[in-house]
Amino acid sequence: MEKGIDGIPYYQKLKTMFIEEINSGNLKYGDKIPSERELAEKFKISRMTARHALSTLEREGFVERRVGVGTFISNRKIQWNFITVNSFTKGMEDKGLKPSTETIFAKIETADEFLASKLNISTGEEIFSLKRLRIVDNIPVAIELSQIPYKFCSQIEEYISTKVSLYKVLDEFYGLKLTKQKQYMRISLSDPIESKLLKIGNENPCLSIEGTTYDSFERPIEYYQILARGDLVEFYSEPTNPQ
Template identity: 30%
Template sequence: MLDRNSPVPLYAQLEDVLRAGILNHEWEVNTPIPSEVELSKIHNLSRMTVRSVITRLVNEGLLYRVQGKGTFVSEPKIATRSLAYMGIREQLEMMGYETTTQLVNFDIIRADAYLSGLFSIQPGEPVQYIERVRSVNDDPISIHRSYIPQKLCPSLTDENMETEQLCVIMERQYGLKADKVSESLSAILANEREAEMMLVEPRCPLLMLEDINKTAAGVVFEYSKVLFRGDKIKLHFEF
């Protein structure tokens, strides 16, 4: 029950009660929590207060709503570290997850102004473009897009792209290893193609992690963008 003599606001107490119930498996994954009406009666709170608390937990990814059916407990997010620390596939497999990789696109594009400046090449020079979808237990969690100057990896093919990590292939075949990584994180809204690939609704929020990989000599050899489903992945950074 909530403590009405506590300096902690009642809505915050209810949020703590529900969060504890979720994390302690009082309600199992994909099972409903009590309805707004039930929670209002149990805790003697207005439905508006209860609804606002549930909305916060939905936005946090602990709960999800199904229209006409109620509010359910979400699957726990997969916690991973920065890709500068270790590749996402390697991290997931170390945690015991079964992962699969689908190669969606392997093409040669022409460097635009941004890529030519980033790689110190001439505009129009060929750049390898590689796009993959990574899944856990057949559930898509991320889209990986890599850009690599063709002159650094002239014989790179799509062979083994679905069974090996790209970083392993580049180090083994071309001696390209990331010694320095520049990384940035932002939030975007999925376009229709990305939504279809990730099995989410268009304009669903995604996390975008951008990496610029450099050799020990300072040569930029890869620019990558990884889009994560925010409801499935939690990124952990240490400084």
């Protein structure tokens, strides 16, 4: 593998250069970048090294290749803070983005043994299940399922709409102050239904998150599952300094 005098592989340097150009705004969504041959000639590297750099950028979602056309900058990553308990709408608006939501279903169900253990309720108790498609700047980015013990939010279906934050409803109508979350994250492949909703190819790599949201009394209020597009969403945290 070709390396510079500093020992860093040339493909890594090329990849880093493109990422910096994307982050600075010099390269934007839809911009076409040079071909393998053009990159090899410009930077005096082998076509194999150029190909490796482009392949790495593609795997990480920075570029997309179109057969017979070329390689183009992909949609910019949408940052999602997975530590702060916050509504999706407010989080996206704070970043200057335009969020919207489509409700897939909102219904009353009964808790199975698994869900009962997550929410500290009895098997068979009523739960409110809300499944939504999250959209940013008219692009579907995630599928989100929230499940809440109905005893905490009786008649919530009367207040829920695509334009209202679930967390805001829980706060304003039910006095539920959500303060922390425990969650797990992994890579998952989208199934045919998920792929259609997210407008991606079948079995595309996605970020799968599941967790529990607690209120100020340490009660589990919500069990949630999120499937987010791996090519568009990146999760981050902002740890606070210990007091």
